[in-house]
Amino acid sequence: MEKKELVKLWPALVALTIGAAYVTALLAAERQQMIITLLVLGIAAAVGAAWFGIWDAVSRSFSEHETSMGIFTLAATIAVAAYFHDNHFVLLLVITVLLYSVATLGLNVQFGYAGVLNFAGASFFGIGAYTSAVLNSQPGFPHLLVLLIGGFFAALAGSILLLPVLRTRGHYAAVVTIAFALLFKTFLEVNDVLGGPQGMQVKGMNILGWSFNDNIEIGGVSLSFYMNYFVLSLMLLACAFVLVRRLERSWIGLNLDALRLDETAASCFGIDIVRWKITAFLIGNFLIGIAGALFGMVGGFVAPNNYTFADSLILVSILLLGGIGNSWGLMVATIIVVVVPEKLQTIQEYRFLLYAAMVIAVLLFRPEGLLPRPVRQYFPGWRP
Amino acid sequence: MSALLEARGLMKHFGGVRALDGLDIGVTRNEILGLIGPNGSGKTTFFNVVTGIYAADAGQVIFDATEITNASARSVYQAGISRTFQRSRLSLPLSIFDNIMIGNHKRLNHGLWFNLIDRSKFKRELERNYHDARALLEVFEPGLAERMFEPVAGLPMIDRRRIEICRALISAPKLLLLDEPSAGMTHDETAELMDDILLVRARNENLTIIIVEHEMGVIERITDRCVVLNFGRKIAEGPYRAIAADAQVQEAYLGAA
Numbered sequence: 001m002e003k004k005e006l007v008k009l010w011p012a013l014v015a016l017t018i019g020a021a022y023v024t025a026l027l028a029a030e031r032q033q034m035i036i037t038l039l040v041l042g043i044a045a046a047v048g049a050a051w052f053g054i055w056d057a058v059s060r061s062f063s064e065h066e067t068s069m070g071i072f073t074l075a076a077t078i079a080v081a082a083y084f085h086d087n088h089f090v091l092l093l094v095i096t097v098l099l100y101s102v103a104t105l106g107l108n109v110q111f112g113y114a115g116v117l118n119f120a121g122a123s124f125f126g127i128g129a130y131t132s133a134v135l136n137s138q139p140g141f142p143h144l145l146v147l148l149i150g151g152f153f154a155a156l157a158g159s160i161l162l163l164p165v166l167r168t169r170g171h172y173a174a175v176v177t178i179a180f181a182l183l184f185k186t187f188l189e190v191n192d193v194l195g196g197p198q199g200m201q202v203k204g205m206n207i208l209g210w211s212f213n214d215n216i217e218i219g220g221v222s223l224s225f226y227m228n229y230f231v232l233s234l235m236l237l238a239c240a241f242v243l244v245r246r247l248e249r250s251w252i253g254l255n256l257d258a259l260r261l262d263e264t265a266a267s268c269f270g271i272d273i274v275r276w277k278i279t280a281f282l283i284g285n286f287l288i289g290i291a292g293a294l295f296g297m298v299g300g301f302v303a304p305n306n307y308t309f310a311d312s313l314i315l316v317s318i319l320l321l322g323g324i325g326n327s328w329g330l331m332v333a334t335i336i337v338v339v340v341p342e343k344l345q346t347i348q349e350y351r352f353l354l355y356a357a358m359v360i361a362v363l364l365f366r367p368e369g370l371l372p373r374p375v376r377q378y379f380p381g382w383r384p
Numbered sequence: 385m386s387a388l389l390e391a392r393g394l395m396k397h398f399g400g401v402r403a404l405d406g407l408d409i410g411v412t413r414n415e416i417l418g419l420i421g422p423n424g425s426g427k428t429t430f431f432n433v434v435t436g437i438y439a440a441d442a443g444q445v446i447f448d449a450t451e452i453t454n455a456s457a458r459s460v461y462q463a464g465i466s467r468t469f470q471r472s473r474l475s476l477p478l479s480i481f482d483n484i485m486i487g488n489h490k491r492l493n494h495g496l497w498f499n500l501i502d503r504s505k506f507k508r509e510l511e512r513n514y515h516d517a518r519a520l521l522e523v524f525e526p527g528l529a530e531r532m533f534e535p536v537a538g539l540p541m542i543d544r545r546r547i548e549i550c551r552a553l554i555s556a557p558k559l560l561l562l563d564e565p566s567a568g569m570t571h572d573e574t575a576e577l578m579d580d581i582l583l584v585r586a587r588n589e590n591l592t593i594i595i596v597e598h599e600m601g602v603i604e605r606i607t608d609r610c611v612v613l614n615f616g617r618k619i620a621e622g623p624y625r626a627i628a629a630d631a632q633v634q635e636a637y638l639g640a641a
Contacts, residue, residue, distance in 0.1 A: 243500060250499035250506060251485070251492045254478075258486045261475040267457040268435055268467060269551070270489040375479045375535050379507065384514045 007381075011054075012061040012069050020076035023335065024083055026343060027090045035343050059374075062328075066380035074238060081230050091226035093342055095298055098233040099291045101334045102240045104318045105327060106287030109244055111316075112325035112373070113253060114280035115260030116166070117174035121315035123184040124154040124285050126307030128292025129202070130194060133302045136203040143205045147236075147293045154289025155282045166277045169263065181309040188304035199303025202296045205229070212297070229298045236294060240287050244327055247283070249378045256280055257376075310352065317359045323369030332371060387446075388413045388592050389434070389465075389559055394443035396426075396433055396616075403429040405616035406443070411559070416585065416593045418603040418624065421613035422636055427596040428470055429616075431561050435467055436460045448558060462490055466552035467561035470596075472544045472568075476537040480528060480547055483536055484517045487551030520550050523587070524580045542573040546580065553584065553591075562595040566602055574599060578606050600628075612636065 029035045084090040110116045128150030135146045165172045189197045204213030212228035259266040322333030341351040389411040396404040432438045436457035445453045521529045524546040566574040604624045612620040614636040
């Protein structure tokens, strides 16, 4: 123990505080000029920090104290939400970031670890959302259970879809998911039971009589009803994050890396390629489905146009941007991809163009993403 | 003296090419068998057929009194055969430790509960395996054992070979197949690696090795016996000195006089 070199906690903590303050400022800013200034400042600060080697110190400190930093990140997120406690719009944006993060964590298990590309992320998200639309209207059906069922259906659909092709090598699976993404939207549009092109209303969450769609009054302070969803989404993200992180830092994560990098070598060391690919795909889809089910309840409405192939591409672009395989990186990327176009009204129309440019730039200049995945550390700060 | 591995009449054709053409090979327990022959004589194909990468067109492979003809790569590994590859096939972005652990697959617990929930138990297994891997790597290169959590990508070829051999040895196989371990290395590096292999064998009486190699110096130094292949058939067999004097072997290598 005494030989263990001391890596200080404060660089990561300072970086997190600055990051949280920055996101708060960005979310609070209304005037376009102000937002543009903030974005330019943010980019300059990030580049400057990299230039002066500050990132290295921060990331070392972060990975060494990851458990504490996880708790601080939770606290910071709660602080941001508390600051905007009565602002419906901002809270909805924060919830979107949280739930998209859960979904991209799922994609990360599939693509980042097992190497199975999923271009139907939004469709599986949609399966979760439609599950809550249908089941929430059944009187007496426990709504928390609906989340699990949403995840289950997404996993089920995924396994039916991919079982036949996972045995083949190459990117057949990716092609099948593209076909599914296109098919899924058409299926919803022609299906009258599910509301057709107009979609369906989703009843808000109600747990033991506590309705999530009512504003909250605590000691004279009124909170937006979105605070309910915020708390639940944050809990979901925390669980999903711990699960995915542990998965990566286990023999299972090692199996997935081995088969992604070299299937032949992996099978020569006894790794059951099909079994682990399917396991990864099921776990990933389960997370995507749960996130979708909750997102359906948050929005109160589902329609085929919300779950298109283009939306799936956005999820994949978050993964590419964040750093494939890096769970922290993809949460940062989710914030960028969800918040920036929403705040910067001037680029709203060009947002797909912007994503495309961003993905191309990343692939060209930083192919491992903004925050590349570090070498596996089985436990934070573990030195045997 | 019982055979650990026996191939009988092994055939493997690729289109019109007879990579293996009725090959018979027997390997005795605890011996180091050299497999030599000109390029394209079927040495690597033999390894690939035995380890389940290719299916044989005809013939039999018997390992440890069990038939493993056309068994999957997974079950061959489970039965106790490990290998290295001619072109090093490590997972470059992963650490040294991760790469060695890939080879230890059959001795690790892959349960979801164990890996995701019961982390204290997982940590104990992790630490036990860390010490095993470290001890094995120290036989080859103590310097590498200090760098277990560095990615393999930055290491020179000799270190990659060492790690590849550790990956094959960590699961304590009965039979180790080495496919041209000297490829891409200098003369001195090769000599060093062979010393290490002999040391590992000296410590482990139950290890049998088949080595494919073009460096005749290596073959002469470490093998107990050699089998010479040409056009997918065995053309000679015996100790290196006898083989080297064999007219048929010389013809295969140098062409007819």
